Structure formats: structure tokens, C-alpha cells
Amino acid sequence: LTDQNQNRYEVPHEHVQPFTGNAASSLMYKVEVSKQPFGIKVIRTSNNHVLFDSSVGPLLFADQFLQLSIQLPSANVYGLGEHVHQQYRLDMNWKTWPIFARDTTPNELVGRPALPSYWALGFHLSRYDYGTLDNMKEVVERNRAAQLPYDVQHADIDYMDARKDFTYDPVAFKGFPEFIKELHNNGQKLVIIVDPAISNNSSLSNPYGPYDRGSDMKIWVNTSDGVTPLIGEDMNEVANFVDGSVSGCSTSNLNYPPFTPKILDGYLFSKSICMDAVQHWGRQYDIHNLYGYSMAIATAETVKTVFPNKRSLILTRSTFAGSGKFAAHWLGDNAATWNDLRWSIAGMLEFNLFGIPMVGADICGFLLDTSEELCRRHYLTIRYTLLPYLYTLFYRAHSRGDTVARPLLHDRRNPLSLIIALDENKEAKGELFWDDGETKDTVANNVYLLCEFSVTQNRLEVKILQSTYTDPNNLAFKEIKILGTQKPNSIAVKQNGVPIEVSPNVTYDSNLQVALITEIDLVLGGTYTVEWDVKIRDEEKIDCYPDESVPVNPLRLTVTYHKDNMLQFKLLGFTFNDMFIRISTRLPSQYLYGFGETEHTAFRRDLKWNTWGMFSRDQPPGYKKNSYGVHPYYMALEEDGSAHGVLLLNSNAMDVTFQPLPALTYRTTGGILDFYVVLGPTPELVTQQYTELIGRPVMVPYWSLGFQLCRYGYQNDSEIASLYDAMVAAQIPYDVQYSDIDYMERQLDFTLDVEFEGFPALITRMKADGMRVIIILDPAISGNETKPYLPFTRGVEDDVFIKDPSDGSIVWGKVWPDFPDVVINSSLDWDSQVEKYRAFVAFPDFFRNSTIAWWKTELTELYTNPREPEKSLKFDGLWIAQELWDFPPLLCPKSPPCPPPSRAVQEVTGQRGIVITRSTFPSSGRWGGHWLGDNTAAWDQLKKSIIGVWAAGGRGTGADICGFFQDAEYEMCARWMQLGAFYPFARNHNTIGTRRQDPVSWNSTFVTISKSVLETRYALLPYFYTLMHKASTEGSTVVRPLLHEFVSDRVTWDVDSQFLLGPAFLVSPVLEAVSMEASDDPT
Incomplete structure (x- = not known):
């Protein structure tokens, strides 16, 4: 539901795009x-x-x-x-x-x-x-x-x-x-x-x-002027040790909207930054909930560098x-x-x-x-x-x-080891994914290697669905535990359809109906069939009708769903x-x-x-x-x-x-x-x-x-x-x-x-x-350092911080760190310590491409x-x-999709x-x-x-x-x-x-x-x-x-x-x- 008369903020998301293909059929x-x-x-x-x-x-x-x-x-x-x-x-x-x-x-x-x-x-x-x-x-x-x-x-x-x-x-x-x-x-x-x-x-x-x-790089979160870096952030919600900013928030309808959801403290900038703060993606009012998300993307992109x-x-x-x-x-x-x-x-x-x-x-x-x-x-x-x-x-x-x-x-x-939990039909199925x-x-x-394991009654099939990775440690399944089974006897193993000689040991707990097969060697990445004999109780037997010699028409399967109008x-x-x-x-x-x-x-x-x-x-x-x-x-x-x-x-x-x-x-x-x-x-x-x-x-x-x-x-x-x-x-x-x-x-x-x-x-x-x-x-990047602090300097140069849209200044908040060269009186209450000792910080605007580059740097x-x-x-x-x-x-304005910031970590390391x-x-x-x-x-x-x-x-x-x-x-x-x-x-x-x-x-x-x-x-x-x-x-x-x-x-x-x-x-x-x-x- 959109407004045809004016643009409203929409969450930019790479997986949510306008539909451009042909209309689907059979919806x-x-x-x-x-x-x-x-x-x-x-x-x-x-x-x-x-x-x-x-x-x-x-x-x-x-x-x-x-x-x-x-x-x-x-x-x-x-x-x-x-x-x-x-x-x-x-x-x-x-x-x-x-x-x-x-x-x-x-x-x-x-x-x-x-x-x-x-x-x-x-x-x-x-x-x-x-x-x-x-x-x-x-x-x-x-x-x-x-x-x-x-x-x-x-x-x-x-x-x-x-x-x-x-x-x-x-x-x-x-x-x-x-x-x-x-x-x-x-x-x-x-x-x-x-x-x-x-x-x-x-x-x-x-x-x-x-x-x-x-x-x-000018990546900080800015005040409503869009220029002044905002000071005061801690965690990525955005968390702020002060409400809004060190100078408070304006009385605009963004900070004091006509309706405020039933959130903690009753106002949106409580322990956060002012809602009229500006970032690359828009106003804090619209994108507050996306900050941690954007930081994860930026970090993921950075991880790719590390x-x-x-x-x-x-x-x-x-x-x-x-x-x-x-x-x-x-x-x-x-x-x-x-x-x-x-x-x-x-x-x-x-x-x-x-x-x-x-x-x-x-x-x-x-x-x-x-x-x-x-x-x-x-x-x-x-x-x-x-x-x-x-x-x-x-x-x-x-x-x-x-x-x-x-x-x-x-x-x-x-x-x-392979653990097999049989269902009421004595069947089980599972997969193993393996890479380095x-x-x-x-x-x-x-x-990678992808194995499929399927069990029906007394037969285990090990199939390889994907085999483009070989484990260097020559791993093998050395034991098989089967839950809900009768005692297995006469175990036979085939590799690629060819019988191989094995002498497995079987222990069985009749109370728990658990069988443990050891001294077996199924090499990871191999195709195997394991079969065993079990004594079937009479109450588990069924009359198979018709007999095998009677012709059977081709199977027809109809699935009928509920006919009621379930809301x-x-x-x-x-x-x-x-x-x-x-x-x-x-x-x-x-x-x-x-x-x-x-x-x-x-x-x-x-x-x-x-x-x-x-x-x-x-x-x-x-x-x-x-x-x-x-x-x-x-x-x-x-x-x-x-x-x-x-x-x-x-x-x-x-x-x-x-x-x-x-x-x-x-x-x-x-x-x-x-x-x-x-x-x-x-x-x-x-x-x-x-x-x-x-x-x-x-x-x-x-x-x-x-x-x-x-x-x-x-x-x-x-x-x-x-x-x-x-x-x-x-x-x-x-x-x-x-x-x-x-x-x-x-x-x-x-x-x-x-x-x-x-x-x-x-x-x-x-x-x-x-x-x-x-x-x-x-x-949260400190702007109060008395000594050169390159993250802030480069951030300003690259325009990476959130800014006030009214004057373009950085939006400042108070979080970590403490002021330099100040002795902290830890006996003071938290709010007093924030007021007296916490430095003014700028918040990176991770919605900007320049911020992602700055973050990598x-x-x-x-x-x-x-x-x-x-x-x-x-x-x-x-x-x-x-x-x-x-x-x-998200899609960057007028550009291809932004590379995930977590790649920076991968590229760096x-x-x-x-x-x-x-x-x-x-x-x-x-x-x-x-x-x-x-x-x-x-x-x-x-x-x-x-x-x-x-x-x-x-x-x-x-x-x-x-x-x-x-x-x-x-x-x-x-x-x-x-x-x-x-x-x-x-x-x-x-x-x-x-x-x-x-x-x-x-x-x-x-x-x-x-x-x-x-x-x-x-x-x-x-x-x-x-x-x-x-x-x-x-x-x-x-x-x-x-x-x-x-x-x-x-x-x-x-x-x-x-x-x-x-x-x-x-x-x-x-x-x-x-x-x-x-x-x-x-x-």
C-alpha cells in the first residue's frame, strides 16, 4: 500500500524488487x-x-x-x-x-x-x-x-x-x-x-x-542539518548513553510524532539518537531499525576483505x-x-x-x-x-x-558416527554436508561433499549427491547407532554394489530397542549399501495384497486438501x-x-x-x-x-x-x-x-x-x-x-x-x-581526541558520518569512549558518568558506499x-x-547492489x-x-x-x-x-x-x-x-x-x-x- 500523492520511505532490500517478469500461472x-x-x-x-x-x-x-x-x-x-x-x-x-x-x-x-x-x-x-x-x-x-x-x-x-x-x-x-x-x-x-x-x-x-x-570519508550519522555528526552511540540499535543527543532533540514531529508505539520510555529517541538525524539512507525516523542491519552488511563486506x-x-x-x-x-x-x-x-x-x-x-x-x-x-x-x-x-x-x-x-x-532414528514405518532419511x-x-x-542416507526396514543406502571435495583426513563412519529397531543380524556391506568383507560387532539394548554397530568402516564420500536381518514380530506383519503375480495398474495418486474455508x-x-x-x-x-x-x-x-x-x-x-x-x-x-x-x-x-x-x-x-x-x-x-x-x-x-x-x-x-x-x-x-x-x-x-x-x-x-x-x-567514532585519531579524521574526509539535514553538520552523541586524559570517578551514577566523562562520538552512516570503504580501511x-x-x-x-x-x-542510489560490508572482514583477514x-x-x-x-x-x-x-x-x-x-x-x-x-x-x-x-x-x-x-x-x-x-x-x-x-x-x-x-x-x-x-x- 503506497501513497500516490507523495513518496514515502520504503525499506530498500536487495531481495524485494519490482516484478518485471511475466505473470505466473497456476498460482x-x-x-x-x-x-x-x-x-x-x-x-x-x-x-x-x-x-x-x-x-x-x-x-x-x-x-x-x-x-x-x-x-x-x-x-x-x-x-x-x-x-x-x-x-x-x-x-x-x-x-x-x-x-x-x-x-x-x-x-x-x-x-x-x-x-x-x-x-x-x-x-x-x-x-x-x-x-x-x-x-x-x-x-x-x-x-x-x-x-x-x-x-x-x-x-x-x-x-x-x-x-x-x-x-x-x-x-x-x-x-x-x-x-x-x-x-x-x-x-x-x-x-x-x-x-x-x-x-x-x-x-x-x-x-x-x-x-x-x-x-x-564523511560517514558519521549527522544531526537534522545533515552535516553535523551526531554524538553518543553504543550498541547497534542505535544505542546512545544519552537521550537523542548531548544537546537534546528538536521539537519536530519526527522527534515527537502524533503517535508513538508502546515502546520503552514512551518516546522514540530514548537511549537512541534524534529521529530527525540524517543518514545516507534517510532519516533516523525511517531507518532507525535498519542500522544494525546495515552495519552487519558493512561488516560482512569487510569480513570478505579480512x-x-x-x-x-x-x-x-x-x-x-x-x-x-x-x-x-x-x-x-x-x-x-x-x-x-x-x-x-x-x-x-x-x-x-x-x-x-x-x-x-x-x-x-x-x-x-x-x-x-x-x-x-x-x-x-x-x-x-x-x-x-x-x-x-x-x-x-x-x-x-x-x-x-x-x-x-x-x-x-x-x-x-551415524545415528539413525527410525519412524513408525521403520524408515529414516538424512543428509551430511561437508567441506573444509x-x-x-x-x-x-x-x-563440497553432500551425502544422503536413507533407511527402509533393514537396509541403509549411502548415496553421494555432490562429490567435489575430498576430506584430507580420510574420515570414515566407524559406528552406526539405530534407534527403534529389532536386533540386527548377519550384516552385509556393499561398496558401489560390490560386496566387501566386514566383521562388525553388534550390541543391542532390548529395553530401549537401540542397536550399536561398531568395527565398520564406511569411508566418507563413498557409496555404500548396508543390509541386516531382523526378526519381525507377528504384530508388525501385514498381509501384502495383491500377491506379487497379480497385475497392478499404474499407480495413481490424488492429494485432496481441506475443503473448508479456513481463514x-x-x-x-x-x-x-x-x-x-x-x-x-x-x-x-x-x-x-x-x-x-x-x-x-x-x-x-x-x-x-x-x-x-x-x-x-x-x-x-x-x-x-x-x-x-x-x-x-x-x-x-x-x-x-x-x-x-x-x-x-x-x-x-x-x-x-x-x-x-x-x-x-x-x-x-x-x-x-x-x-x-x-x-x-x-x-x-x-x-x-x-x-x-x-x-x-x-x-x-x-x-x-x-x-x-x-x-x-x-x-x-x-x-x-x-x-x-x-x-x-x-x-x-x-x-x-x-x-x-x-x-x-x-x-x-x-x-x-x-x-x-x-x-x-x-x-x-x-x-x-x-x-x-x-x-x-x-x-561510534570519538570526536574529542586530543591526539591524532585517523578513524575520525578519515571519516570526516570521506563524509561517512550521519549528519544533520538542516546544516550538514555531524550528528553527535555520547557513548564510548571516555574523554582523553580524564580520571574517571567510578562511584558516580551512570548518568553522571555519561555527562562528565563520555566523549562526543560520530556515527558512521553505513548506508553510504563511502562508509563501507572507510570501514574496510x-x-x-x-x-x-x-x-x-x-x-x-x-x-x-x-x-x-x-x-x-x-x-x-540494498540497492545503492544509481548504482549496482552494494557489496555486503562483511566481505571486508574476509578481505582483511x-x-x-x-x-x-x-x-x-x-x-x-x-x-x-x-x-x-x-x-x-x-x-x-x-x-x-x-x-x-x-x-x-x-x-x-x-x-x-x-x-x-x-x-x-x-x-x-x-x-x-x-x-x-x-x-x-x-x-x-x-x-x-x-x-x-x-x-x-x-x-x-x-x-x-x-x-x-x-x-x-x-x-x-x-x-x-x-x-x-x-x-x-x-x-x-x-x-x-x-x-x-x-x-x-x-x-x-x-x-x-x-x-x-x-x-x-x-x-x-x-x-x-x-x-x-x-x-x-x-x-
């Missing part, structure tokens, strides 16, 4: 439009079910207000976020959920999700407040000593030099590069955080390259439709509570809906102290056994749009004004899922008059709080189990009210009503079709599937080194070490603090061990540091945490790389991963993280394991480790000032728990990697709700405390305290 749907009263109906032609019906209410279409009500075919609705939902299926009882990106704790047609690297499926450790590299090293070494599966260590802003992006603390993180090298040498990875807030503290005597270059031939990991907090194509997502700063443990499941399910399968919650919670039992529930031993399966799910998500939920260097050399785990574009270049989507009138549009739609049932990014306690949405706002914001996850990403997308189930999805491609601030009719009412502050309906009819097909629309998720590097460690608050590089050494000593699988803003000088982007001067060497050491390193960068400088090579940070991926929008795959972003929008998954934000170390965050990962599409997403905020409690952290081991993005991460929660920070029992579950994850990494390939090529989910596979069982429509990895592996985590003591035997 699966039909559209009916009525004028008096206005209404739109989308009807499935096969059964006349109405999917979308807006005639339930009038359309309001004003200048700054749009409202549309839609009658749904049922109350089985999923999605809409990012919010924290207490259950996967949305509650349709009059609830309104705002959709507006914000940095808040979880209370959340876009492109197929990216195929992650295999290592990204491993366990991740992260914490905000490692403080020093020594502390981080201690975490790494402690987990290694415990032999915990642990692939990825994250570095929060601790690693930065004064919180400056593209820097690391030369003192606290001295030897950071060597540490990263050591991680790499150990087969582990490091993920670093990067915030879209560049310190403007640059001078001739102390230049800050990112700010200087950003200023030179890792030209490798997949990396991009983790973002703020997302939009399509973010999964570029970045992974975590469910925000959850709490170490049982509720968060439970809600994390619905969170993961929702992000699978949103096309972001690489999603997870912070295991054990980010905020609060976790308990051992809660944390244990996050750490499930089986994860690493399932990684090959999980990787295959990601392949399906990448290629078809399906949904999904020890150092890998060594794990990929271990023998493979990190080279980019292996699918596009057809350099699916019905527009009920609308209001269409300049800054207000309202439209309602009737739903087919009460089963609604999606809408985000907001925290909700269930995957299914509550339709009892609840209103949810959607406007990206640096808001830790909290119930009904609009958070980092914006995904105005939902999936609905019809009463007969058919599913469909609906995307409103509108990036303006909006809210949606759930009505028990069942129906929805959208209210948005501008743009147009641009609805896209995908018809399924199965939940999994809906997600595949949705990611085909918005872009498939990125194929992340293999190493990004490993376990990752991060903390905001590492004091120096020695702390990280100590963590690393402890993890190594404990022999805990661990592939990626992060450094948060600690490594920067005063949190100044692209700098290295003196406390982290050993960080480069540490990175080198860790990478030499096979580890990977991810560093954080914030899109700054990343290259950070990676190579030609002026001071000893300070170069050889990172493997980027963590962009303070972005407002996620970079969408020469590897596949990865970008992890917090703020997402539909299509964000194309460019990297996503984490679910700054969650809390609380039990309730565990389940919420599952919901968040689902909502993100179940691919490349995870929550901060054990929680970001507050001290984690022992049991909670243990349970969260068990749960988080099955997040696509498994990172333990918490904030400064809280207790350590990495696996080696507790006791030997905790080490044993963590090691056990992470070893399971690492054993599963080939499976995980194949799932990621499926996600990247087909759009399949990696972490998926049970209803995706068992939609005929209505009980599954409300199950959000369990989830599947791909189609076959069920995870049932412990999400509540069960009085586990620290001394308890983990068995």
Missing part, C-alpha cells in the same frame, strides 16, 4: 481487494483458506501513523520480534508488542541464512569484564585443562584500548595477537566485539585512525528481516534465571522464523549470578556429538531457508496518514509466532490484548521491551496444521496489538504497507520460503561453531591469556576467544590500550594453537597496523554490538571470517551471526533464549551463556552451559563487575560438566556444519521447534522448552533449579 494463492470498506484478502487456492484478511478493521494511513488489522486463520502464530516471549506460540489475548530496535535486556522475504563456519557451531565463551588478557587466558587454559568442548573465545570491549573500536588495550591485553595465534594453533577461534561508536578523541599528537578516516577465502562469524544484537544472511544473533543480555533459560528456547525458535538460525542465548545468563544447576542445564553433553548434524541443518537453512536450533581443528579428524569448514563460497563454487489472512480496513498508518488483519487461529526483537516468555504469542513495540534500541532483553532488532514478521498455524508467514517490510517505529478474535493490528509511524505472504504449507517450508525472500543465512566458518569465550571487563591481555591457558590445561573444547571493548584505549575504536599491549602477541599464540579471535567494534589498519605492526590485531571475526540497525542488502551483530533486520542473517543481546544471569533467561534463537531463524544465533548481567549462580550456569552447547552460536559471555562464569572459573565438577557437554557438541560439529550449509543454501532451520517436524501433533504447537537440531535430534534441557549442589556428581 498457489489469490488476492481479493475490496474498496468499500477497504480490505485485502490472501487466500490459498488449494483449500480456499484465508491467510490474510484486513477487512476486520479500517486501515489508517496517515503521514506518521499507519494502522492495519489482520484477521488470522488461527491463533497459532509465531514470530514478531525481537521480544522475549514466554512461549514460542504467541499469546493472542490482547497483547501489544512494540517493534523498535533498542539496547534493552530480553524481555524480541529476507534472504536465506548464511552458512556458518563449522567452528561457529562449537561452544563459545564470552564475558564482559575479563579485564585483562591474563584473565581471558586463565579462562581458556582452565577450560582446556578441564578438556571441555570449547571452540570460540569472545573478547568483549575489555580488550579495546580505552573502549575504542579497532584497538586493543596494549597493557591489559598485551600479547593479544599472540594469544589469538595460540588459540588458532589450538584449533580455537576468537570473536571480538565491535561497537558502532567511534571515539572523536583524535588529534595530531594522538590520532585515532577510525575516527579521522570516518570524518574524512577473510577473502574464509567464512568468519559476525554476531549482532540488533536485527531486521534478512539479518540472518549476514550475521548471527544472540538473544541479548539475559539474566541467570530459570525463566530466561526456558524463554531462550522460544527466542531461538523465533529467530529461526526470522531467518537467523545462528542464534542462541547467553548460556547461564548474562546478568545476575547464575546457579550451578541453572548453568548445567545450558551445557548439554550431547551437543558436540551432533555437530555434523547441526552443520547440515545450517546448510539447509542457507540453501533452502529451513530453520535450525574441543577445538574443531582436532574434532574434524575424529571418526564419524571455513573457505567461503564453497556451495557457490560446488566444492488465513484477512485485512480489515486501514488508516493511512503521513506519519501514522493502522491496519488490522484477522488470523486463522490463536497460534501465532514471531515479531521481534523483544523478549517473550513463550514462543507462541499471547493474543489477549497485548501490544508490542518494534523499534531497535540498545535495551537489554525484558518483557515487552523493544530491543535490538526489528522483525515485523510472523508465522501462523491454521487449525488444520497448515502454516504461512507474513512480513510487513516497514522499518519505521511500529507496534502490533494481538487480539483474541484472533487478529492483529499494526500501527506504524510512516513508510508504506508492504506485505509479503509465504504460504508453506508446513512450518519448515514457510521459513525456507521466507529466507528465499529475504536472503539465505551466511555460511559461517567451521570454527565459529566451536565454543566461544568472552567477557566485558578483561583487565588486560594477561587475564585473557590466563583464561586461555586454563581452558587449554583443562582440555575443554574452545575455539574462539573474544575481546570486548577492554582492549581499546578508553573504549576508543581501532585503538589498543596499554594494558593490552600483549594482546597482539597473545592472538598470534592462540592462533598458532588453532584458536580464533573475535574483537568488538562499536559504530579501518579494519585493515587494525588488522595490519602498518605504522605499528606490533599492535596489529589478527582477528578472525568481528563483533559489532552497539549498532542500531543491521545492514540490509584472507579467511571466510564472521561478523556477529546485535541489531538485526530481515536479511541480517545473510552477513553474519547474531546473539540475543545483554541478557541476565537468571533462570528464566534459559527458556527465553530458546525462544529468541527460534525467532532469529534458529541459525547462527545464541544467547550469552550464563548471562551477561549480574553474577551467575553455579547451578544456573551449569544448566545454561548444557543448553548453550546446542545453540548454533555457543558463547559464554558476561559483563564487567560480575563474577567469572567461564567453565574453568568454578570447580572441577563444573569443568567436568562443561567438558562433557562441549565434547558432545564438538562430536556433532560435522552435523552442525551440514545444518548450517542447509540453512545457507536452502534456508532450513538449524534449531527448530518441535512443531516444525510434528505439526500434526497439536501438543507441539505450545512446546518451547525443548527443541530440535535439524529434523531429528531432540534437546530437552533442564530450565529450572533442581537443587544441584556444587559438589554433586554430574552424572
Whole structure:
């Protein structure tokens, strides 16, 4: 729905273009439009079910207000976020959920999700407040000593030099590069955080390259004059430590519109920037929710420079439709509570809906102290056994749009095992995707192996669908486990139809009906047939009629769909004004899922008059709080189990009210009503079709599937080194070490603090061990530097910053870093510290081509540091945490499509790389991963993280394991480790000032728990990697709700405390305290 009298802002999206081809025939749907009263109906032609019906209410279409009500075919609705939902299926009882990106704790047609690297499926450790590299090293070494599966260590802003992006603390993180090298040498990875807030503290005597270059390139977000850089940004929602700007916001109708959705604080620029700020893509009022999205695209493009031939990991907090194509997502700063443990499941399910399968919650919670039992529930031993399966799910998500939920260097050399779960017909089918785990574009270049496994009764067929990659480690399947079978006897094996001599050993559990075949050798890449004899019970036999000798006519198959007029989507009138549009739609049932990014306690949405706002914001996850990403997308189930999805491609601030009719009412502050309906009819097909629309998720590097460690608050590089050494000593699988803003000088982007001067060497050491390193960068460039600061200078020269449209000045905000040469009084309250100590920063306008070029330059400088090579940070991926929008795959004005910014990371590092972003929008998954934000170390965050990962599409997403905020409690952290081991993005991460929660920070029992579950994850990494390939090529989910596979069982429509990895592996985590003591035997 557009306005013929004036242009209105439309979300630019590479996967949403005007139709120029011939009209399709034999459509699966039909559209009916009525004028008096206005209404739109989308009807499935096969059964006349109405999917979308807006005639339930009038359309309001004003200048700054749009409202549309839609009658749904049922109350089985999923999605809409990012919010924290207490259950996967949305509650349709009059609830309104705002959709507006914000940095808040979880209370959340876009492109197929990216195929992650295999290592990204491993366990991740992260914490905000490692403080020093020594502390981080201690975490790494402690987990290694415990032999915990642990692939990825994250570095929060601790690693930065004064919180400056593209820097690391030369003192606290001295030897950071060597540490990263050591991680790499150990087969582990490091993920670093990067915030879209560049310190403007640059001078001739102390230049800050990112700010200087950003200023030179004129890439900052500007005030309403379009020229003055805006100061004050942190996370990518856009998050701002002050409301609007340091000088406030004008009283224009953009800052104070006639209608404000039900978002946190009640006004749009709260903890963000003024809505009249100007960027390359338009006004903040229109594009606020796209910032994290655009940053993910820019970072993904940059990753291609850093890792030209490798997949990396991009983790973002703020997302939009399509973010999964570029970045992974975590469910925000959850709490170490049982509720968060439970809600994390619905969170993961929702992000699978949103096309972001690489999603997870912070295991054990980010905020609060976790308990051992809660944390244990996050750490499930089986994860690493399932990684090959999980990787295959990601392949399906990448290629078809399906949904999904020890150092890998060594794990990929271990023998493979095949787990066969027979259905009621004694049949099973599955696939394995395999490549080198990190080279980019292996699918596009057809350099991979794809095996198909099918079992019927007593016969296993292994077929090769694609055979253009040969594994150098001569991997073979050494054992086959069959679930639900009689005891197999007389096993015979054929290779390419020719019998081969085998002497397998068979053990059988008659109570569980599980057979284990060992001492068998099926070489990966070979074609085999395995047959065995079983004794068939009489009750299992059927009379085969007619007899074989009787002639049978050629088979005729007729599929008859339901004949009733099931309601699916019905527009009920609308209001269409300049800054207000309202439209309602009737739903087919009460089963609604999606809408985000907001925290909700269930995957299914509550339709009892609840209103949810959607406007990206640096808001830790909290119930009904609009958070980092914006995904105005939902999936609905019809009463007969058919599913469909609906995307409103509108990036303006909006809210949606759930009505028990069942129906929805959208209210948005501008743009147009641009609805896209995908018809399924199965939940999994809906997600595949949705990611085909918005872009498939990125194929992340293999190493990004490993376990990752991060903390905001590492004091120096020695702390990280100590963590690393402890993890190594404990022999805990661990592939990626992060450094948060600690490594920067005063949190100044692209700098290295003196406390982290050993960080480069540490990175080198860790990478030499096979580890990977991810560093954080914030899109906020300081303009207050007294010494030369090239990022700002170059940014100004290149006109990369957001500007005020009235005078062209840079729009200034206040985030990180602190003013130079100022002693911080940490006893002051937060607002006082922001006022007194935080520097004025400019915000890069990632909607500009010049900003993408500037971003590449700054990343290259950070990676190579030609002026001071000893300070170069050889990172493997980027963590962009303070972005407002996620970079969408848009068309640049008068130019071909913009190259994804995450390619810069690949081009800089020469590897596949990865970008992890917090703020997402539909299509964000194309460019990297996503984490679910700054969650809390609380039990309730565990389940919420599952919901968040689902909502993100179940691919490349995870929550901060054990929680970001507050001290984690022992049991909670243990349970969260068990749960988080099955997040696509498994990172333990918490904030400064809280207790350590990495696996080696507790006791030997905790080490044993963590090691056990992470070893399971690492054993599963080939499976995980194949799932990621499926996600990247087909759009399949990696972490998926049970209803995706068992939609005929209505009980599954409300199950959000369990989830599947791909189609076959069920995870049932412990999400509540069960009085586990620290001394308890983990068995």
C-alpha cells in the first residue's frame, strides 16, 4: 500500500524488487481487494483458506501513523520480534508488542541464512569484564585443562584500548595477537566485539585512525542539518548513553510524532539518537531499525576483505528481516534465571522464523549470578556429538531457508558416527554436508561433499549427491547407532554394489530397542549399501495384497486438501496518514509466532490484548521491551496444521496489538504497507520460503561453531591469556576467544590500550594453537581526541558520518569512549558518568558506499597496523554490538547492489571470517551471526533464549551463556552451559563487575560438566556444519521447534522448552533449579 500523492520511505532490500517478469500461472494463492470498506484478502487456492484478511478493521494511513488489522486463520502464530516471549506460540489475548530496535535486556522475504563456519557451531565463551588478557587466558587454559568442548573465545570491549573500536588495550591485553595465534594453533577461534561508536578523541599528537578516516570519508550519522555528526552511540540499535543527543532533540514531529508505539520510555529517541538525524539512507525516523542491519552488511563486506577465502562469524544484537544472511544473533543480555533459560528456547525458535538460525542465548545468563544447576542445564553433553548434524541443518537453512536450533581443528579428524532414528514405518532419511569448514563460497563454487542416507526396514543406502571435495583426513563412519529397531543380524556391506568383507560387532539394548554397530568402516564420500536381518514380530506383519503375480495398474495418486474455508489472512480496513498508518488483519487461529526483537516468555504469542513495540534500541532483553532488532514478521498455524508467514517490510517505529478474535493490528509511524505472504504449507517450508525472500543465512566458518569465550571487563591481555591457558590445561573444547571493548584505549575504536599491549602477541599464540579471535567494534567514532585519531579524521574526509539535514553538520552523541586524559570517578551514577566523562562520538552512516570503504580501511589498519605492526590485531571475526540497525542488502542510489560490508572482514583477514551483530533486520542473517543481546544471569533467561534463537531463524544465533548481567549462580550456569552447547552460536559471555562464569572459573565438577557437554557438541560439529550449509543454501532451520517436524501433533504447537537440531535430534534441557549442589556428581 503506497501513497500516490507523495513518496514515502520504503525499506530498500536487495531481495524485494519490482516484478518485471511475466505473470505466473497456476498460482498457489489469490488476492481479493475490496474498496468499500477497504480490505485485502490472501487466500490459498488449494483449500480456499484465508491467510490474510484486513477487512476486520479500517486501515489508517496517515503521514506518521499507519494502522492495519489482520484477521488470522488461527491463533497459532509465531514470530514478531525481537521480544522475549514466554512461549514460542504467541499469546493472542490482547497483547501489544512494540517493534523498535533498542539496547534493552530480553524481555524480541529476507534472504536465506548464511552458512556458518563449522567452528561457529562449537561452544563459545564470552564475558564482559575479563579485564585483562591474563584473565581471558586463565579462562581458556582452565577450560582446556578441564578438556571441555570449547571452540570460540569472545573478547568483549575489555580488550579495546580505552573502549575504542579497532584497538586493543596494549597493557591489559598485551600479547593479544599472540594469544589469538595460540588459540588458532589450538584449533580455537576468537570473536571480538565491535561497537558502532567511534571515539572523536583524535588529534595530531594522538590520532585515532577510525575516527579521522570516518570524518574524512564523511560517514558519521549527522544531526537534522545533515552535516553535523551526531554524538553518543553504543550498541547497534542505535544505542546512545544519552537521550537523542548531548544537546537534546528538536521539537519536530519526527522527534515527537502524533503517535508513538508502546515502546520503552514512551518516546522514540530514548537511549537512541534524534529521529530527525540524517543518514545516507534517510532519516533516523525511517531507518532507525535498519542500522544494525546495515552495519552487519558493512561488516560482512569487510569480513570478505579480512577473510577473502574464509567464512568468519559476525554476531549482532540488533536485527531486521534478512539479518540472518549476514550475521548471527544472540538473544541479548539475559539474566541467570530459570525463566530466561526456558524463554531462550522460544527466542531461538523465533529467530529461526526470522531467518537467523545462528542464534542462541547467553548460556547461564548474562546478568545476575547464575546457579550451578541453572548453568548445567545450558551445557548439554550431547551437543558436540551432533555437530555434523547441526552443520547440515545450517546448510539447509542457507540453501533452502529451513530453520535450525574441543577445538574443531582436532574434532574434524575424529571418526564419524551415524545415528539413525527410525519412524513408525521403520524408515529414516538424512543428509551430511561437508567441506573444509571455513573457505567461503564453497556451495557457490560446488566444492563440497553432500551425502544422503536413507533407511527402509533393514537396509541403509549411502548415496553421494555432490562429490567435489575430498576430506584430507580420510574420515570414515566407524559406528552406526539405530534407534527403534529389532536386533540386527548377519550384516552385509556393499561398496558401489560390490560386496566387501566386514566383521562388525553388534550390541543391542532390548529395553530401549537401540542397536550399536561398531568395527565398520564406511569411508566418507563413498557409496555404500548396508543390509541386516531382523526378526519381525507377528504384530508388525501385514498381509501384502495383491500377491506379487497379480497385475497392478499404474499407480495413481490424488492429494485432496481441506475443503473448508479456513481463514488465513484477512485485512480489515486501514488508516493511512503521513506519519501514522493502522491496519488490522484477522488470523486463522490463536497460534501465532514471531515479531521481534523483544523478549517473550513463550514462543507462541499471547493474543489477549497485548501490544508490542518494534523499534531497535540498545535495551537489554525484558518483557515487552523493544530491543535490538526489528522483525515485523510472523508465522501462523491454521487449525488444520497448515502454516504461512507474513512480513510487513516497514522499518519505521511500529507496534502490533494481538487480539483474541484472533487478529492483529499494526500501527506504524510512516513508510508504506508492504506485505509479503509465504504460504508453506508446513512450518519448515514457510521459513525456507521466507529466507528465499529475504536472503539465505551466511555460511559461517567451521570454527565459529566451536565454543566461544568472552567477557566485558578483561583487565588486560594477561587475564585473557590466563583464561586461555586454563581452558587449554583443562582440555575443554574452545575455539574462539573474544575481546570486548577492554582492549581499546578508553573504549576508543581501532585503538589498543596499554594494558593490552600483549594482546597482539597473545592472538598470534592462540592462533598458532588453532584458536580464533573475535574483537568488538562499536559504530561510534570519538570526536574529542586530543591526539591524532585517523578513524575520525578519515571519516570526516570521506563524509561517512550521519549528519544533520538542516546544516550538514555531524550528528553527535555520547557513548564510548571516555574523554582523553580524564580520571574517571567510578562511584558516580551512570548518568553522571555519561555527562562528565563520555566523549562526543560520530556515527558512521553505513548506508553510504563511502562508509563501507572507510570501514574496510579501518579494519585493515587494525588488522595490519602498518605504522605499528606490533599492535596489529589478527582477528578472525568481528563483533559489532552497539549498532542500531543491521545492514540490509540494498540497492545503492544509481548504482549496482552494494557489496555486503562483511566481505571486508574476509578481505582483511584472507579467511571466510564472521561478523556477529546485535541489531538485526530481515536479511541480517545473510552477513553474519547474531546473539540475543545483554541478557541476565537468571533462570528464566534459559527458556527465553530458546525462544529468541527460534525467532532469529534458529541459525547462527545464541544467547550469552550464563548471562551477561549480574553474577551467575553455579547451578544456573551449569544448566545454561548444557543448553548453550546446542545453540548454533555457543558463547559464554558476561559483563564487567560480575563474577567469572567461564567453565574453568568454578570447580572441577563444573569443568567436568562443561567438558562433557562441549565434547558432545564438538562430536556433532560435522552435523552442525551440514545444518548450517542447509540453512545457507536452502534456508532450513538449524534449531527448530518441535512443531516444525510434528505439526500434526497439536501438543507441539505450545512446546518451547525443548527443541530440535535439524529434523531429528531432540534437546530437552533442564530450565529450572533442581537443587544441584556444587559438589554433586554430574552424572
